[in-house]
Amino acid sequence: MIQHLLKEVLDIFYPRCCPVCQKILKDQNRMICPDCEKNLQPIRHPRCYCCGKPLESGEYCRDCSSHRHHFEQGRGIFVYDDKMRRSITRYKYYGCREYGDFYARAMYLYGKNELAHWKPDLIVPVPIHKTKLRMRGFNQAAYLAERLSQYTGIPAETELVEKVRKTKSQKKLNAIQRRKNLEAAFRVKGHLRGRTVLVVDDVYTTGSTVDAMAVCLKKNGAGNVYFLTVCTGRR
16 A cells, blocks of 8 residues: 555656657556557567567578677567667666666567577676766666566576676777677676576677677576667667
């Protein structure tokens, strides 16, 4: 009863907004407004067999055809277009943490088939460096991992991997520079003894971050490594 009353009060003073268009939700029990729910569609086939990027034809995107990844397979749920870029930015940098509830729900609903096929033993978020964590106040990937764990029942190990080296922003680097930038950036605390790991992050672009995570995890005993993200870039 107390929690219900508290939620009603919070809905009045801090109403939930649509994570896509940012308009206040008329129905505060919804995670997304009806218009955006109708227009926002997950990436469907054809998509890259390895990383899940949308394709016009074929089985693999240009990147996966030319570069061998260290992870087994993965996918992003939505295309990283202008709408989702603004949404992710608000989530990461402007305190709209509740957007993560919608993202995790979408990852669960649209990633069910992959999760059933991959059978991960644990969920591991991509960590951020402690200086960035202090500035941002939370790790957006860890929040997604915790929420996805609640939906799936798969345990989330948010402290298993730490980022031990402060790196440059990946945004303005090319694929080769991104891979170089992340060398020896992550450290695993403990041995994974052949367990299958699902890496979770907000956006997949070139795969350099997930590759660096996969290398680190496999060096510490992980078996297969898969990934699931909210969005993926077209190129």
